[in-house]
Amino acid sequence: MLNTPWKTRIIRFAHLHQGQSVPMSKLTGSSRTIMGRTIHKRTLMSPSTNWLNRIKGEIRHDEPMANHTSLRVGGPADLFIVPQDVTDLQLIYKNHGDLPLFILGEGTNLIMNDKGFRGIVISIKNKFKSIESPLFYKNSEGEECAVITVGAATKMSYLVKNLAKYSLTGMENLVGIPGSLGGALIMNAGADGTEICDVLRSVTRVNAEGELETLKKSDLKFSYRKTTFPSQGGIIVSAELELKKGDHATIQNTIDSHLVRRKNKQPLSLPNSGSVFKNPEGEAAGRLIEEAGLKGFSIGDAGVSIKHANFIVNKGAAKASEVIEIIDHVRSTVLKKTGVELETEVIIVGER
Numbered sequence: 001m002l003n004t005p006w007k008t009r010i011i012r013f014a015h016l017h018q019g020q021s022v023p024m025s026k027l028t029g030s031s032r033t034i035m036g037r038t039i040h041k042r043t044l045m046s047p048s049t050n051w052l053n054r055i056k057g058e059i060r061h062d063e064p065m066a067n068h069t070s071l072r073v074g075g076p077a078d079l080f081i082v083p084q085d086v087t088d089l090q091l092i093y094k095n096h097g098d099l100p101l102f103i104l105g106e107g108t109n110l111i112m113n114d115k116g117f118r119g120i121v122i123s124i125k126n127k128f129k130s131i132e133s134p135l136f137y138k139n140s141e142g143e144e145c146a147v148i149t150v151g152a153a154t155k156m157s158y159l160v161k162n163l164a165k166y167s168l169t170g171m172e173n174l175v176g177i178p179g180s181l182g183g184a185l186i187m188n189a190g191a192d193g194t195e196i197c198d199v200l201r202s203v204t205r206v207n208a209e210g211e212l213e214t215l216k217k218s219d220l221k222f223s224y225r226k227t228t229f230p231s232q233g234g235i236i237v238s239a240e241l242e243l244k245k246g247d248h249a250t251i252q253n254t255i256d257s258h259l260v261r262r263k264n265k266q267p268l269s270l271p272n273s274g275s276v277f278k279n280p281e282g283e284a285a286g287r288l289i290e291e292a293g294l295k296g297f298s299i300g301d302a303g304v305s306i307k308h309a310n311f312i313v314n315k316g317a318a319k320a321s322e323v324i325e326i327i328d329h330v331r332s333t334v335l336k337k338t339g340v341e342l343e344t345e346v347i348i349v350g351e352r
């Protein structure tokens with residue numbers, strides 16, 4: 001059976017645009033299904049939410065976000081939609097109205113607050129993973145190149161290893177970044193002098209109006225860990241990447257050495273969300289944090305990693321609030337000791 005807080009939320013959603021209240025009995029009636037679309041059919045529907053009924057993918061409610069973030073923290077999302085295709089995404093964007101949306105990639109750059117997300121979290125994790133065959137061509141300098149179209153939910157490391165099979169070079173420095181291609185494009189993810197924008201040709205997204213559009217690389221602006229689109233919102237569904245043909249053994253060696261380096265330097269055996277702070281110009285945030293004596297600094301089960309000071313790890317049952325307390329403490333201590341103001345790289349969302 002639906003619990004009362006959930007019923008209340010659905011009713012609130014249903015009447016967001018209507019400014020009217022309807023007796024709970026009329027809306028909650030006899031529905032017994034909690035998971036999936038059936039809860040939205042008939043008894044809980046109203047003119048403003050019956051579009052949910054047309055979603056072909058999966059709809060969950062009160063989905064614990066801790067299950068979807070690499071740091072393993074985060075309360076429930078009111079609605080968690082796993083769209084089946086672009087049409088589902090267009091349906092969401094055209095109909096969500098005032099309901100806040102959040103797009104989840106692999107959740108590897110994310111701190112979701114303990115009370116979770118009041119609105120809809122869209123997860124394209126299980127779909128949008130195709131990697132098409134590369135189209136080879138020779139550029140004006142006579143070099144052999146290829147364009148490859150990749151679904152936004154494809155994991156970065158899987159993609160890099162896949163490109164290596166075709167001896168395509170340009171992305172091997174990005175192996176070991178644990179997120180999706182979509183997340184990498186939003187964050188302009190990078191490592192060792194390569195950023196994802198270096199190999200980008202175009203991005204296809206469902207924009208905030210629910211229209212499918214393709215943007216060329218020149219339509220976007222890229223900076224350190226940030227891509228700026230001509231208009232806000234929307235969800236990336238795929239991208240075209242442009243790479244050069246290289247030497248297979250060299251590509252494979254580079255991939256292997258990056259993976260070893262990451263394993264040696266990063267606390268990969270504990271849940272974390274990667275680098276918490278951006279590196280200030282000409283500096284490493286980790287070095288500043290270490291010099292401030294904060295390695296190992298802990299609150300509850302959350303702590304600054306002993307292995308890499310720019311990582312906060314979850315040693316068991318850490319809460320988002322503890323992680324955020326650590327972030328605040330690190331920021332103010334580093335500012336006091338060095339005069340440098342650290343800026344977070346991780347995205348913090350949800351209700352505190």
Ligand SMILES: Cc1cc2nc3c(=O)[nH]c(=O)nc-3n(C[C@H](O)[C@H](O)[C@H](O)COP(=O)(O)OP(=O)(O)OC[C@H]3O[C@@H](n4cnc5c(N)ncnc54)[C@H](O)[C@@H]3O)c2cc1C
Nearest residue numbers: 103105106107108109179180182183184186189190236274
């Ligand atoms: C161990 C570890 C190592 C890491 N190393 C690096 C590194 O070397 N370099 C680096 O840059 N980062 C690194 N990161 C951070 C993180 O992996 C990257 O930022 C990654 O690109 C985030 O991808 P994601 O799919 O997890 O995105 P999420 O964390 O799920 O989301 C990040 C942002 O992208 C948005 N988003 C995600 N998918 C889409 C989409 N399809 N359409 C529109 N918006 C979307 C989200 O709404 C959010 O705003 C590391 C993280 C970990 C845990």
